[in-house]
Amino acid sequence: xxxxxxxxxxxxxxxxxxxxxxxxxxxxxxxxxxxxxxxxxxxxxxxxxxxxxxxxxxxxxxxxxxxxxxxxxxxxxxxxxxxxxxxxxxxxxxxxxxxxxxxxxxxxxxxxxxxxxxxxxxxxxxxxxxxxxxxxxxxxxxxxxxxxxxxxxxxxxxxxxxxxxxxxxxxxxxxxxxxxxxxxxxxxxxxxxxxxxxxxxxxxxxxxxxxxxxxxxxxxxxxxxxxxxxxxxxxxxxxxxxxxxxxxxxxxxxxxxxxxxxxxxxxxxxxxxxxxxxxxxxxxxxxxxxxxxxxxxxxxxxxxxxxxxxxxxxxxxxxxxxxxxxxxxxxxxxxxxxxxxxxxx
Numbered sequence: 082x083x084x085x086x087x088x089x090x091x092x093x094x095x096x097x098x099x100x101x102x103x104x105x106x107x108x109x110x111x112x113x114x115x116x117x118x119x120x121x122x123x124x125x126x127x128x129x130x131x132x133x134x135x136x137x138x139x140x141x142x143x144x145x146x147x148x149x150x151x152x153x154x155x156x157x158x159x160x161x162x163x164x165x166x167x168x169x170x171x172x173x174x175x176x177x178x179x180x181x182x183x184x185x186x187x188x189x190x191x192x193x194x195x196x197x198x199x200x201x202x203x204x205x206x207x208x209x210x211x212x213x214x215x216x217x218x219x220x221x222x223x224x225x226x227x228x229x230x231x232x233x234x235x236x237x238x239x240x241x242x243x244x245x246x247x248x249x250x251x252x253x254x255x256x257x258x259x260x261x262x263x264x265x266x267x268x269x270x271x272x273x274x275x276x277x278x279x280x281x282x283x284x285x286x287x288x289x290x291x292x293x294x295x296x297x298x299x300x301x302x303x304x305x306x307x308x309x310x311x312x313x314x315x316x317x318x319x320x321x322x323x324x325x326x327x328x329x330x331x332x333x334x335x336x337x338x339x340x341x342x343x344x345x346x347x348x349x350x351x352x353x354x355x356x357x358x359x360x361x362x363x364x365x366x367x368x369x370x371x372x373x374x375x376x377x378x379x380x381x382x383x384x385x386x387x388x389x390x391x392x393x394x395x396x397x398x399x400x401x402x403x404x405x406x407x408x409x410x411x412x413x414x415x416x417x418x419x420x421x422x423x424x425x426x
Contacts (some may be wrong), residue, residue: 082401085152085177086394087138089170090162090190092126094133097390098145098152099398104144104200104403107384107391108137116277119377127165128270134173141390149336152181160414161217168415175409186305186397187411191218192230193392194354197381200395203299205379210343212334214363215355216242216257219288221342224309227403233342236287241331241358244258248327252320253312262324263360269321271329274300280298286342297327332363344377352379359386 088095097107110133142149157174158314160167171187195211198204210233219232219241239247242259242305249258276296279289298315300323307314315323343351351371357363364380371378 082153082398083147083151083155084156084394084398084401085138085149085174086172086188086392086397087134087155087157087164088175088190088267088388088390088393089130089134090158090160090388091166091175092129092305093139093388094130094170095132095388095390096138096141097394097419098141098147099394100145100147101390102398104391104395105147106141107389108141108144109384109387109389110137111221122289123163123249126163127169129167130169134169138173138177138254148400149177149181152177152183153422154178154184154186154397154401155181156186156188156393158190158193159411161190161416162413164413164415169412169415175411178407179409182399184407185409186400186405186407188393188396188400190388191220192395195222195224195230195352195391196303196396196399197354197385197389198243198352198379199399200385200391201382205352205377208348209350209352209353210339211354212335212339212367214241214353214357216240216246216259216357218242218355219290221286223342223348226407227399233346234288234338236288236290238289238291239294241288241290241335243353244331245328245357247294251298251309252315252323253308254287256342257296258328258355259360262328263322263362265312265324266328266362267325269318269323270324273322273326274326276300276326276330278330278337281337282385286345288336288338290331290334293327293330297323304401328362332360332366335363336367339367340370340374343371344374350377350379354381354386356387359383372408376377 084099086097093108156179213220219236223231245259254261
């Protein structure tokens, strides 16, 4: 079976081709102009998707060495995400499927992230625990099988990636702030500043990162007030220590909660997914901590950490093999549904 996957949920347009489980192409076009605005501008993102979607699909097909007529299944992201962006990819996918007379599957964006580690071998065995960490979501999901999930923990306010971006903005890194914090954290002292570990001992698997973000703001106001207006006022060594201490606080919470949840559920395998899964400290520390407890930790290849159509195509092929029936009436939706229900009708 040949699957064409389309992703346009936020600020990246992507198309991928999967044939009999093998990834033949995964083309991603990122919208870098959002950096000038300090965040994603929905209307501009939608217009950029309109311009990019057809050329990106053509490029993916060309790289895969196939024609559009060879596609057996089309899949596109339904949500969650920016509605304007989602509609571009969703309607394009429906139009292609309708013209070819092949099935169309709407795919849950977060669900696809959960299966991003299945794009390469080895991958987790069912059941496993998925830690999804991105700019908009922080979730712990018990994955018992394809389309069989239970969300056991989520954030009550800012997602971890959102906290990274907001702290990065405070420190003058622009948008997104996470990659620069990650780079500088490797040069700083993680125990330099005692930032809090929110909900670390709450007794459940919930997360909260808004207070941690605010604690960085209060630290800057107390010790480097001028830096809020002039970011160059903070010495590089101090900036590195702030990044390292903040990042350590985030990863401490994520790792501790994940391992506790894995223990409570009795699962051996843990899969890390989402944009923040590219964070080097999180990948390394979670893998090492899991190994100490006899657990296998799987992290996606770097190309599959951000939003990408390969994970859309992969999950669509798995769901189709499990009997999923798509619909050209599949609607777009902006927010995540905690139980990962599909809005395919």
